[in-house]
Amino acid sequence: MAASIEDLLASLPGLGEPIETLQTLKTAALALPLSTLRERAPGLQLGVIFSLLNFNDREHVALCVAILERFLQALEPVHVARSYKEELKRGLYHPDDSVKLLTISQVGRIVGSPEAITEILNNLELLKQIILCIGGDKISVANEAIKSLSKIAQTTAGLDVLFGSNLLTELKNVMATSDIVRYRVYEMVVEISSVSSGSLSCCVNSGLIPQLLEELSGADVLVRVTCIEMVTALAATVHGRQYLEQQGVIDKISNMILGADSDPFAGFYLPGLVKFFGNLAIVDSPQQICEHYPAFLEKVLDMAEGRDATMMGVAVDTLGVLGSNMEGKQVLHKTGSRFQNILKRMGDHAKNASTEQRIRCLDAISSLLYLPPDHHTEDLLGMTESWFSSFSNQPMDLFRAIASQPFPELHCGALKVFTAIANQPWAQKLMIESPGFIEYVVNRMVDPDKDSKDAKFELVKALVKSKTIAEVFGNQHYLRLRTYLREGPYYVTAIATVAVEEAD
Incomplete structure (x- = not known):
């Protein structure tokens, strides 16, 4: 089986219409057990498959992608990084999203390997292209790019490269593409910030976390809704909550609840504000949160007593969350x-x-x-x-x-x-x-x-x-x-x- 695969690979360069050979190669690659393929794959010359990705034919490209996925899966990440560095870089420029997905997923494998990650960190052009993929129309490509960059940022060296080089400028430039893209980046930065206090400091110093917090009081209500979701995620860690408290953000959200009665658009973002404090009460202390920020509990009770079905639903969910621990039950009982x-x-x-x-x-x-x-x-x-x-x-x-x-x-x-x-x-x-x-x-x-x-x-x-x-x-x-x-x-x-x- 290994010999036939090598023969098929060797025959590809001379073929004008290689579809049939590619189909046979795909079948052979999938039929071979992965354990056997791992033994054979390092000796295979996959450059010819990468070169065939340039054909302007969807079926052709799909076959090449399927074959490469199978072969690359069998190779150690460090081998992929060193042997196919240029091919990976070219893959990020490819017009077909499936090729970009293949490339970025391989980068994700590489950055997950301590032995191989430096190969990526030293390749700023490749990282720049991955950042640009966040701004693409295809959400699956953007998500894969975010996943790979988040993995990179889990190391100190990766953080330094992502936020301490020209890549930060590229990141800020891609954010200007649209509101949707900007919040993709915010979501990634919040995820990175959750790893450790050091990660959070790096994201704060980059200016991206302060920029996110400024949007809490922005004029665009829908942007504000998304911002509240991001801040809620940031508050899920102890160091994240401490930072938000130090910056006065929790007081700010409490004041937004107080001001909601006079805002005709409050219905859009009020559920998010309540959810923020509900999550905060569970990970912190229901009694302390309700005592320090009485506007939260008061608003939840108002919503539960009101006629708005949507608000009633949010209030019920929040009461269930509060009442899921003993301290929260006693807070509610006191009312x-x-x-x-x-x-x-x-x-x-x-x-x-x-x-x-x-x-x-x-x-x-x-x-x-x-x-x-x-x-x-x-x-x-x-x-x-x-x-x-x-x-x-x-x-x-x-x-x-x-x-x-x-x-x-x-x-x-x-x-x-x-x-x-x-x-x-x-x-x-x-x-x-x-x-x-x-x-x-x-x-x-x-x-x-x-x-x-x-x-x-x-x-x-x-x-x-x-x-x-x-x-x-x-x-x-x-x-x-x-x-x-x-x-x-x-x-x-x-x-x-x-x-x-x-x-x-």
């Missing part, structure tokens, strides 16, 4: 009757709103109600019980009705609510007192799809693992649940069939 009334609204929406809103409400409700076993204090159990009773006059009936509906997302959402409270004694008492509930739980016929079966199994698992379940449910029901757990989510009861042969 008293106001939050109880919002829970009533969430119960109404879980029953009557659009399917998407109902699912979001059920997800948030399950986050709010869950208590880890080591937090089963009298106060906290009393809190979740009072919350549960706020959703409806008959909350068990509400969620059982949703769980009985044929829509898998709603069915699973209601099961998640029951799973969230399954380890809490007050909820177990409600379950055992609810007629037919245990029969529903162990009835596999009401869960027709895999997701529903998995959700039901999680409910059973949560019940069985509870320390109070045997006492509250009684041994008979407890043993039925344990049998269900042992059989697994997809158990099917065998039905014996008896053939009766009638005598003549």
